[in-house]
Amino acid sequence: MSIRVVDDGYDFEVAIVDEAWVFRFARRDGVVAALETEIALLPRIAPALPAAVPAFEVISREPPFVAYRLIDGEPHAGEDPAGIRAFLDALHGLDPGALPIARDDWVASYRAQCDEFERAVFPLLPADERDLARALFAEVETLTGFAPALVHADLGPEHVLVRDERLVGVIDWADARVGDPAIDYAWLLNGPFPDWEVDPELRRRAGFYHRLAPWYEAHYGVFVESREHLERGLAGIAERL
Secondary structure, eight states, X not given: OOEEEEOOOSSEEEEEETTTEEEEEESSXXXXXXXHHHXXXXXXXXXXXXXXOOOEEEEEETTEEEEEEOOOOEEXXXXXXXXXXXXXXXXXXXXXXGSSOOOOOHHXXXXXXXXXXXXXXXXXXXXXXXXXXXXXXXXXXXXXXXXXXXXXXXXXXXXXXXXXXXXXXXXXXXXXXXXXXXXXXXXXXXTTOTTOOOXXXXXXXXXXXXXXXXXHHHHHHHHHTOHHHHHHHHHHHXXXX
């Protein structure tokens, strides 16, 4: 038996057994609710999506973990734009009211998140960056005018799996919620597919989420006292402000 540990996630620790099974363990009590949401949500949405999502075959509540068969793919590196657009269209086209997932006040949740970033991360920023950060946080009030949709909310290359240059799977749904579909375009429009034709307002909001992303890593670095995460997050903040 071979076991490969993937220890770079904020909320979950992953062990890949025999390159065939993925075991995903909650790092702390605070993420168990997100795992329960995945357990309820993924079987409901899987048939409607043109790429695989984890199908949990082992579910444990004590200790909290799940296991599923490995989706055979590699992290996305710019492949299959049409397949990814089709995936997003299918995901965002689902009726969120028919799904087992709560809907939060989108603006209020981001207002609270930015307040927490200001509390924990601002003291580590130079003064000129704090002014730019306050201007960024003020944009929270403009995150309106969209039709709420089910969103993955953490799409990045490590969560988008391809094989033979085709999208085959999307993993790690712990941040899934009902909200602004622009969040699922944040990395895509500011990384592999900047020339996609999208609504200008969606592009603007996606830009906000992209600029906010490094704050999560810096905050995580403060939370777990990890200099590596903190320094990488602060560097990303400075680059995107």
